[in-house]
Amino acid sequence: MKRSLLVIAIIALYALHQDFWFWRAAAPIVFGFLPIGLFYHVCYTIVISALMWALVKNAWPWRLEDGGEDGEKGGQGEEHPFAPSPHRPVAQSLDNEEARHT
Amino acid sequence: MIPALFVFAYLAIVIYIGVFAFRRKVGERPAEDYFLANRALGQFVFLLSLFGTNMTAFAILGSSGHAFSNGIVTYPLMASSSALVVPLSLFLIGTRVWAMGKRYGFITPVQLFRDRWECGHIGTVITVVQAAMLVPYIIIGVMGGGTALYAISGGRIPFWIGGAVVAMVVMVYVFFGGMRGTAWVNTFQTTLFLLFGGTALVVIGVGMGGFGNAVNDLLASPSTSSLLTREKVSPLFFFSYTFIPLSSINFPHMIIFCLTAERMRHFKKTVILYPICMLAIWLPAVFLGVAANRATEVPSIRAKLEARQTLVSQGAALSPEERGELREKSAGDDILLRLLDHYAPLWLAGLLGAGIMAAVMASDSQILALSTMFSEDIFAFYGGKERFGERAQVVTGRVFVIALTVIAYAIALKFPQPIFDLAVQYAFSGYSAMMPLLVAALFWKRSTKWGALASALWAAASVIAVAVFQFLVKTPKVVWSIGGVEVLARTPAGTSVFGFLPVVPMVIVSALLMIVVSLMTKRPSEKAVGRYFLR
Numbered sequence: 254m255k256r257s258l259l260v261i262a263i264i265a266l267y268a269l270h271q272d273f274w275f276w277r278a279a280a281p282i283v284f285g286f287l288p289i290g291l292f293y294h295v296c297y298t299i300v301i302s303a304l305m306w307a308l309v310k311n312a313w314p315w316r317l318e319d320g321g322e323d324g325e326k327g328g329q330g331e332e333h334p335f336a337p338s339p340h341r342p343v344a345q346s347l348d349n350e351e352a353r354h355t
Numbered sequence: 356m357i358p359a360l361f362v363f364a365y366l367a368i369v370i371y372i373g374v375f376a377f378r379r380k381v382g383e384r385p386a387e388d389y390f391l392a393n394r395a396l397g398q399f400v401f402l403l404s405l406f407g408t409n410m411t412a413f414a415i416l417g418s419s420g421h422a423f424s425n426g427i428v429t430y431p432l433m434a435s436s437s438a439l440v441v442p443l444s445l446f447l448i449g450t451r452v453w454a455m456g457k458r459y460g461f462i463t464p465v466q467l468f469r470d471r472w473e474c475g476h477i478g479t480v481i482t483v484v485q486a487a488m489l490v491p492y493i494i495i496g497v498m499g500g501g502t503a504l505y506a507i508s509g510g511r512i513p514f515w516i517g518g519a520v521v522a523m524v525v526m527v528y529v530f531f532g533g534m535r536g537t538a539w540v541n542t543f544q545t546t547l548f549l550l551f552g553g554t555a556l557v558v559i560g561v562g563m564g565g566f567g568n569a570v571n572d573l574l575a576s577p578s579t580s581s582l583l584t585r586e587k588v589s590p591l592f593f594f595s596y597t598f599i600p601l602s603s604i605n606f607p608h609m610i611i612f613c614l615t616a617e618r619m620r621h622f623k624k625t626v627i628l629y630p631i632c633m634l635a636i637w638l639p640a641v642f643l644g645v646a647a648n649r650a651t652e653v654p655s656i657r658a659k660l661e662a663r664q665t666l667v668s669q670g671a672a673l674s675p676e677e678r679g680e681l682r683e684k685s686a687g688d689d690i691l692l693r694l695l696d697h698y699a700p701l702w703l704a705g706l707l708g709a710g711i712m713a714a715v716m717a718s719d720s721q722i723l724a725l726s727t728m729f730s731e732d733i734f735a736f737y738g739g740k741e742r743f744g745e746r747a748q749v750v751t752g753r754v755f756v757i758a759l760t761v762i763a764y765a766i767a768l769k770f771p772q773p774i775f776d777l778a779v780q781y782a783f784s785g786y787s788a789m790m791p792l793l794v795a796a797l798f799w800k801r802s803t804k805w806g807a808l809a810s811a812l813w814a815a816a817s818v819i820a821v822a823v824f825q826f827l828v829k830t831p832k833v834v835w836s837i838g839g840v841e842v843l844a845r846t847p848a849g850t851s852v853f854g855f856l857p858v859v860p861m862v863i864v865s866a867l868l869m870i871v872v873s874l875m876t877k878r879p880s881e882k883a884v885g886r887y888f889l890r
Contacts, residue, residue: 263443270436271594279574279583286566287642288583294431295638298438302630305442309623317454318619 255311262304269297358696359508361705362712366524369716372543373528373536386735389533389749390462390727391615396538398621404538405612405625406632407545407713408720409441409603418637422644423687424663426582429644432596434637438630440600446626448604449613451797453622455887456614464610464793465732471796472804473883475736480808481792482732484815485607488785489721490763492606496718497522497767503715506692507708518767521712525719526760529726530753534615537719544713549632551710552639555695558707559643562698566642569649578664579648595856602786605793608724640691647690653697659685675829718763725759726752784821788814788861791869799873800884806873810865817861821850 275290283292387393396404422429452467461467465485469478500521501514508517528536560566573579581587603609616622650656662684670678692711695704730752734740740748791810795802828834828845835843844851852860878884 266439267597270431270439270597271590272431273590275585276590277584277586279580282567282570282574286570288427288570290583290585291427291430291638291642294435295634297431298435298630298634301435301439301442302627305446305627305630308443308446309626313623314450314454317450 259304259308259312262307266297266301266304272297357701358705358708359504359512361702362504362507362708365709365712366520369540369543370524370528373532373540373719384745385749386730386740386745386752387460387462388535389752390723390731391611392533392535392538394457394615395617396615396621397617398624400538400542401612401616401621402625402628403545404541404720405445405609406629407541407548408608408612408717409606410545410548410636410717417688419640419644419647419691420687420689422641423647423659423690424685425587426584426645427641428585428588428593430637430641431585432588432593433599434633434641436597437600437603438633440597441603441633442626442629444601444604445613445622445629448793448797449610450619450622452610452613452793453616453619455797457619459886461614462611463728463731464607465728468792468796468804468807469736471879471883471887472802472807473879474804474807477804477808478732479736481811482728484785484811485789486725486728487815488782488818489607489725490766492782493718493721493725493759493763494767494770496525496715496721497764499715500712501767502689503692503708503711506689506696507704507711509696515768518764521716522760522764525716525722526756529719529723530756534611534723537723538612538615540719541717544716545632547710547713549635551707551713552636554703555691555699555707555710556639556643558703559646559694559698562694563646563650566646569646572649573645582645582648589854591854592851592856595859598787598856598858598862599783600787601790601862602783605786605789606721606724606782607728608720610793611724611727612720643694644687644690647687647694650694650697653693655693656690659687659690722756722759722763726755729755784856784858784861785814785818787858788817788865790862791866795869795873797887800888801873801878802869803873803876803878805876806869806871809868809872813865813868814861817857817864821857824850
């Protein structure tokens with residue numbers, strides 16, 4: 254549920270970037286020097302930061318983090334999906350003869 | 356000349372940080388140490404250096420120049436769209452790339468592609484495409500350095516010397532410091548230009564007698580009131596620009612930077628604070644660019660405004676050469692420097708000039724990224740490391756840094772195009788079109804190496820096609836229309852396809868090619884897929 258709301262929020266924010274309602278309007282001049290179109294996008298940028306905070310708080314990919322950092326602490330062998338490769342992938346790809354000739 | 360001396364002092368500090376500071380004894384993995392700072396960057400350095408590496412001369416000089424000509428639209432066009440797309444891609448893609456890199460030891464994006472799709476030479480093709488599109492980005496750095504030093508020294512340091520000095524400084528600390536030196540220099544530079552924005556705004560604002568008057572004057576004049584709205588651009592053009600920041604995460608230096616974080620949690624603050632950093636840099640730059648239209652007491656700015664006025668009133672009657680000359684005269688890439696030169700006290704102009712240099716010297720990580728790609732994706736992949744050892748690989752990377760800098764400098768001298776056009780039309784659009792590669796590699800099991808090859812070749816071909824089209828068709832006109840609908844047109848700013856910037860069809864076709872070609876070709880082995888997708 255939380256994730257669905259966040260996805261909706263991202264899509265809504267993307268749509269709100271296209272603020273056609275202020276397209277031809279310069280006034281009101283906010284704080285005496287900021288045209289309304291620019292002020293809108295300043296607020297928009299701050300709202301994005303708030304959304305990013307919500308994403309980090311509610312949808313952080315812990316599984317990846319745990320895997321990466323577990324891996325760093327000590328490998329458990331090639332079969333474990335989170336285990337660090339004994340070699341760089343370059344070497345692994347070269348093991349594949351078909352790949353070599355692609 | 357005094358501001359230029361401040362800049363030279365700044366350059367000396369940068370060399371010190373990059374070359375001598377934070378040096379560590381090289382461990383058992385010299386390549387990982389040189390190219391990735393041993394995957395050990397802390398949270399603070401990671402945030403500031405990643406942000407700094409994504410900000411170039413384009414962010415400060417290009418944006419204020421663009422705002423000078425086009426008005427406030429520059430901010431939503433480039434800054435607020437990036438403020439959404441870039442942190443979101445770091446959150447979704449950057450974290451995954453970091454995790455895969457940590458697990459499997461990647462140093463470059465192509466190593467990930469080679470492993471994920473079990474391919475060899477296709478990876479080489481992708482490397483070549485990525486490298487070809489990164490070079491213009493590096494040239495921007497050299498051009499920005501030349502332009503900045505020329506303006507800061509009041510024309511005493513010619514463009515070719517300024518460009519050479521900046522290129523040389525960057526080359527020295529990348530050569531010696533590798534990723535660790537580059538990251539620390541970027542951290543220092545980002546701190547400087549974050550401070551620079553606010554200070555420049557206050558100093559120039561006071562000098563101009565407050566921005567309220569300037570904005571009201573702009574609003575009152577029919578020739579300038581449109582600068583405070585977005586009526587100069589069409590909604591389709593505006594929408595197209597939201598595709599440009601897709602390029603960010605696809606730039607090899609950004610992906611490589613994602614691999615340098617010590618912990619994945621270092622991404623958290625970066626993702627949250629990235630939009631605020633964008634605001635801090637772009638708002639002052641854009642606002643000052645717009646306000647410069649009222650700085651008629653500055654002779655050089657008045658000359659630009661007069662050239663623009665002539666272009667508008669007599670443009671149709673002029674020859675293409677005359678129009679080109681006027682466009683060059685009215686270009687605003689140096690507008691911020693002109694304002695500082697006039698309004699800031701000498702010593703402050705020097706300090707602020709150093710802040711601008713910090714922004715224009717962001718080509719360091721691109722140079723390092725290309726060197727990394729060459730030594731990992733080409734030299735090591737084709738057996739160089741096995742034959743000559745890892746230390747020879749690092750030496751090769753360093754020699755590559757020198758060669759690349761020299762080439763970029765030579766090109767920068769030959770093609771004096773405005774910073775902004777060069778960046779957007781060639782590098783940014785092309786990298787946006789490469790987005791399906793990363794997304795498919797990380798999120799779509801059924802994607803194949805052939806789909807990746809098709810996408811990469813399309814990205815390269817479409818960039819070339821746009822460049823050739825714009826070279827052949829110089830005058831704005833509709834080239835192809837069907838039933839009154841404009842399909843392909845040459846515009847003053849570039850090219851439009853159905854009213855959109857070329858980046859839109861480039862990304863859509865690239866994604867379609869990835870899907871269709873992948874579905875038509877043999878899927879990767881279960882083993883390879885299993886390494887990337889947990890059940």
